[in-house]
Amino acid sequence: MKSLSTNSLRSGVSRRRFLLLPIVLLGSRVFAQETVPEATPVPEATDRCPLNSGGPSLLGTRWRLFSIYGNRTPSELKITMKVEEKAMVGMGGCNHYSASFIQVGNRGFKVKKINQTHRACERIRPGVSGPTIDVGAWEGSYLRVLGRAGSVEQIGATLQFYDFNGKPSVVFAKRYGAD
16 A cells, blocks of 8 residues: 555656646746847957958968059069958068058058068079069069058959059969968
8 A cells, every 4th residue: 555655646746747847948938038138249250351341351361463553473473462460461572571551441451561571682584585574673563552552352363452542553363272
């Protein structure tokens, strides 16, 4: 008789637990809804870059100079750029450079200062009888024009810079791989 009442008691406790389960689940939903704010602000992406001009972030992208004001860069020149959070860094032809910038408005930027190493630049003669390439002249021209850039637009695998007058100035081609 004793075991019968223990089984009845256990079965009554199980039934009560079973009946209370929906109430507990419903209550936890109500309390959870009360503690979660209705409109949780979405944090801004941390990979944004002031150079993005409203497009995708350019942070960490690497480029090779294609042209300056429509003048195609000789393929023998290695003028490169990598976009960092507050600067564009790279090789100007014979010197390393860092062009720090600040954001201007919603879509523009301004180059504040360009620092560079001071190695002597040489002339390159690509072919035996071809004209020489004055690397220093190209480097100087590139850094002057980059210093006057005010906005940029990525178009496919190219990066088009515009001067303060809105005129296309410097065009880069996307660099892939480790070189």
